[in-house]
Amino acid sequence: MKLILLGCGAVNLSLLEILLARRTELSVRYGLQPKIAAVVDSRGAAMSPDGLDIKELIRVKKSKGSVAQTTPSGRADVNALDVISEVDADMVVEAIPTNLRTGEPSLSYVKRALEAGRNVVTANKGPLALTADLLPSLANKRGLFFRFSGAVGGGTPILDLAARCSLGDRIVGFQGVFNGTTNYILSELEAGLSFEAALRAAKERGYAEADPLIDIRGLDSASKLVILSNAVFGTRMKLKNVKVKGIRGVTKAKVANAAAKGRVIRLIGSGGIAPAVAPQEIPRESPLAVNSAMNAVTFELERSGSITISGKGAGGKETAGALLRDILTIHAKLGGFYPARDETAPRVATVV
Ligand code: HSE
Numbered sequence: 001m002k003l004i005l006l007g008c009g010a011v012n013l014s015l016l017e018i019l020l021a022r023r024t025e026l027s028v029r030y031g032l033q034p035k036i037a038a039v040v041d042s043r044g045a046a047m048s049p050d051g052l053d054i055k056e057l058i059r060v061k062k063s064k065g066s067v068a069q070t071t072p073s074g075r076a077d078v079n080a081l082d083v084i085s086e087v088d089a090d091m092v093v094e095a096i097p098t099n100l101r102t103g104e105p106s107l108s109y110v111k112r113a114l115e116a117g118r119n120v121v122t123a124n125k126g127p128l129a130l131t132a133d134l135l136p137s138l139a140n141k142r143g144l145f146f147r148f149s150g151a152v153g154g155g156t157p158i159l160d161l162a163a164r165c166s167l168g169d170r171i172v173g174f175q176g177v178f179n180g181t182t183n184y185i186l187s188e189l190e191a192g193l194s195f196e197a198a199l200r201a202a203k204e205r206g207y208a209e210a211d212p213l214i215d216i217r218g219l220d221s222a223s224k225l226v227i228l229s230n231a232v233f234g235t236r237m238k239l240k241n242v243k244v245k246g247i248r249g250v251t252k253a254k255v256a257n258a259a260a261k262g263r264v265i266r267l268i269g270s271g272g273i274a275p276a277v278a279p280q281e282i283p284r285e286s287p288l289a290v291n292s293a294m295n296a297v298t299f300e301l302e303r304s305g306s307i308t309i310s311g312k313g314a315g316g317k318e319t320a321g322a323l324l325r326d327i328l329t330i331h332a333k334l335g336g337f338y339p340a341r342d343e344t345a346p347r348v349a350t351v352v
Helices: 010-021 023-030 054-064 080-086 106-115 126-131 134-142 158-168 180-190 195-204 219-233 252-260 316-333
Strands: 002-006 035-041 044-047 091-094 119-122 171-177 263-271 276-283 294-301 305-312
Touching: 002 010, 002 080, 002 106, 010 023, 010 035, 010 054, 010 316, 023 316, 035 054, 035 080, 044 080, 080 106, 091 106, 091 316, 106 119, 106 126, 106 134, 119 134, 119 316, 126 134, 126 219, 158 171, 158 219, 158 294, 158 305, 171 219, 180 195, 180 252, 180 263, 180 294, 219 263, 219 276, 252 263
Parallel strands: 002 035, 002 091, 091 119
Antiparallel strands: 035 044, 171 263, 171 294, 263 276, 294 305
16 A cells, blocks of 8 residues: 655654654554555655655654755655656655644645545544535545545544444434643642643643644634534534633632532543533533543433443554554555454454
C-alpha cells in the first residue's frame, strides 16, 4: 500500500516510528507493507515512487527539521496539492495542525485527495467540525474510504466504540471530557499549580494545539463534540451550533471549593438537542472525573444503559496509533487481512 503523509509533526513522525518498529508484525499479521511515496511538511517534501527509507526520513526530520533535506528525494519547492494529485498512492494520511476558523489547508488537501481517488485517514478536527458531512459524502460518492478516528480522543477509540454500540442499540445521548490540555490544567490546579505553569507543562508534553487558546476556550472540545454527534446521531451539525464556555474562569479557589464538597471541575461536552461545552462540577467518583490528559465519554444507550470509555486523549504517539488503526481498517476493506488469517481459527466475521 502506497501512502502520502501530509504533515510531519509529532503525530506523523510517531506514525513513521511505529511503521518502522512494527514492520515485520504488520506484514505477517495484517499483510500490510506500507510504502511511503511522499511526506510533505511545512518546508517541503520527500518523494520516491519506490518508497522512501523510513529510518532515514526520521533521522533527517529530527536532525535537520524538514524532510526536504533528505537526499536525493527531498525538495523545498513543492506544492502539497500537486503532490496529492500527482504522486501515485492509495491513501493520504493527514495530520497537520488544526485550523478551526477555516479548516485550511487541511480541508483543501482532503478534498483534493478524494478528488484524486485516494482513500483518506486524518486526525484533523477542523474540516470535519466546520463542514459537517461534506467530506464523508464526497468520499461516499467516489467510493473511497475516509476515516478519522484519531480526531476524537487521540488514541482512545471513542468513535469506533460509538459505531459498535450503535449496531446493537441506539445511543440517545452522551457526555464527555474531550480535551487533554484543559483536563491536564484542571488536574494540576487541584494539585496546587498555577494556570500558567500547568498550561506550560501541557504544551511541553505535546498535548496543546499549535494555538493553545483553541484548547483553553473550549473550541477543541466543541469540535470533537460536533464530530462525535454527527457520527452518532447522523446530524449535520457544525462548530457554530455548539454553545461553548472555556476554562479561563476556573480559578484555584473554585477548584478548592469544589474539592471541599468531594467534587472536581471538568470541561464537559454534552451531545444531544442542546450541544454544549462548559466547565462543570462533578462528583469525584464520576467516571468522567479523569485526571491528567485523559479523555472519557459516557454513552447513554436506549436498552443497555451507560457505557464509559476513557483513555489518553492527546499526544503524538497515541494519535499515531489511531491513524494506524484506520490505515489497517481501510487496508482490510481493500482486500488485505485483519485480523490475522488463521486457518485453524473458527470462522468469524471480520472485525472492522
Ligand atoms: N489539543 C488536543 C487536546 C489534542 O488537548 O486534547 C488532541 O486532539
